[in-house]
Amino acid sequence: MTNPALQIALAYHRAWTGKDLDLALTYLADEVVCDAPAGRIVGIEAYRDFLAPFAERLLISVEMIAAFGDDSTAVLVYDTETIPAKSAPAAECVTVRDGKIVYNRFVFDRTPFDEFRRRQEPARP
Amino acid sequence: MTNPALQIALAYHRAWTGKDLDLALTYLADEVVCDAPAGRIVGIEAYRDFLAPFAERLLISVEMIAAFGDDSTAVLVYDTETIPAKSAPAAECVTVRDGKIVYNRFVFDRTPFDEFRRRQEPARP
Numbered sequence: 001m002t003n004p005a006l007q008i009a010l011a012y013h014r015a016w017t018g019k020d021l022d023l024a025l026t027y028l029a030d031e032v033v034c035d036a037p038a039g040r041i042v043g044i045e046a047y048r049d050f051l052a053p054f055a056e057r058l059l060i061s062v063e064m065i066a067a068f069g070d071d072s073t074a075v076l077v078y079d080t081e082t083i084p085a086k087s088a089p090a091a092e093c094v095t096v097r098d099g100k101i102v103y104n105r106f107v108f109d110r111t112p113f114d115e116f117r118r119r120q121e122p123a124r125p
Numbered sequence: 126m127t128n129p130a131l132q133i134a135l136a137y138h139r140a141w142t143g144k145d146l147d148l149a150l151t152y153l154a155d156e157v158v159c160d161a162p163a164g165r166i167v168g169i170e171a172y173r174d175f176l177a178p179f180a181e182r183l184l185i186s187v188e189m190i191a192a193f194g195d196d197s198t199a200v201l202v203y204d205t206e207t208i209p210a211k212s213a214p215a216a217e218c219v220t221v222r223d224g225k226i227v228y229n230r231f232v233f234d235r236t237p238f239d240e241f242r243r244r245q246e247p248a249r250p
Contacts, residue, residue, distance in 0.1 A: 035214070037234040065230055066200050066218045068193030075191050075200050077218040077230060089160070091216030091232050093191045093202040105190055105202060107216050109162040111235045 005096035006069025012101060013076055013092070017062040019055050021048055029100040036106045058082045058113070065089070072096055084116030130221040131194025137226060138201055138217070142187040144180050146173055154225040161231045183207045183238070190214070197221055209241030 008027055016024035025044055034041040034050065041050050060081040067076050072095060079089045090108035094101045133152055140149035150169055159166040159175065166175050185206040192201050197220060204214045215233035219226045 035212075037236065066198050068195075068200055070193075073191050075193055075202055075216070077200055077216055077232065079230075087160075089230060089232050091200070091202055091218075093216075105204075105214060107202065107214050107232050107234070109232070109234050109236075111162065111239065114236065 003069040003071070003074070004099075005072050005074040005094065006067060008096050008099065008101060009069060009074035009076055009092070009094045010067060012094075013078075016051055016055050017059065017078075017080075019059070021052055021055060024051070027101055029097070029102045032100075032102055032104070034104040034106055037108060037110045054082075054113075058084060058116075082112075085112035088112055128194040128196070128199070129224075130197050130199040130219065131192060133221050133224065133226060134194060134199035134201055134217070134219050135192060137219075138203075141176055141180050142184065142203075142205075144184070146177055146180060149176070152226055154222070154227045157225075157227055157229070159229040159231055162233060162235045179207075179238075183209060183241075207237075210237035213237055 012024050012027035025048060028044050028047060030044050032044055032047055034047055036050060041047055060083065063079045065077040065079060069075065074096065075091065075093045077091045079087055082088045088108065090106065093105040095103040137149050137152035150173060153169050153172060155169050157169055157172055159172055161175060166172055185208065188204045190202045190204060193199065198218065199221065200216065200218045202216045204212055207213045213233065215231065218230040220228040
């Protein structure tokens with residue numbers, strides 16, 4: 001296997017987009033660091049809190065666009081259909097060490113999700 | 126060379142982030158299609174209009190995070206330092222045909238750029 005980081009990234013991604021967060025988190029190091037659009041997330045429980053609302057409430061389906069990797073790094077680019085947006089693509093660029101994801105640079109556009117959240121809020125005078 | 130798409134993607138990226146849009150556009154097919162956060166861009170002139178404000182006015186520096194590719198597809202993940210945001214990462218996933226980029230899925234967070242634009246607008250009562 002020439003790209004172990006990719007295998008781990010794909011297994012993690014398949015789990016969380018399949019709404020099995022417990023399984024997804026088994027691919028992460030306890031002290032995982034994720035740089036996401038809204039800021040840095042540190043630790044596996046914060047990571048769960050970050051992914052759970054999206055995976056459990058907003059995600060409808062996923063389509064992988066590209067997946068590449070080598071010994072220590074993997075990149076996944078995929079589109080998602082979500083309740084806020086028919087197309088909400090994302091990229092995850094993960095670093096793997098000792099079989100676990102220790103770092104993720106998570107890129108997506110917050111705009112449709114922020115607009116959706118504003119629409120859900122009660123109208124203010 | 127086992128990953129020609131990556132070589133072309135990197136040359137295009139080096140050109141546009143070096144603010145040489147004329148050179149960058151030589152790597153694109155005339156009828157290039159780009160799915161960007163704000164919608165679909167079709168054709169090389171529209172692509173120039175999309176990139177130019179960012180490359181020429183907002184971009185300070187670029188740091189490549191990961192770059193992978195094969196015969197026809199390449200993915201670049203990179204961070205940018207910009208006037209609106211110290212860290213504004215992006216991913217470009219390009220399809221190459223006959224030596225030109227024919228498609229790009231361009232992922233980034235619009236939020237800091239929209240906020241910057243709003244701050245630049247004259248205050249309204």
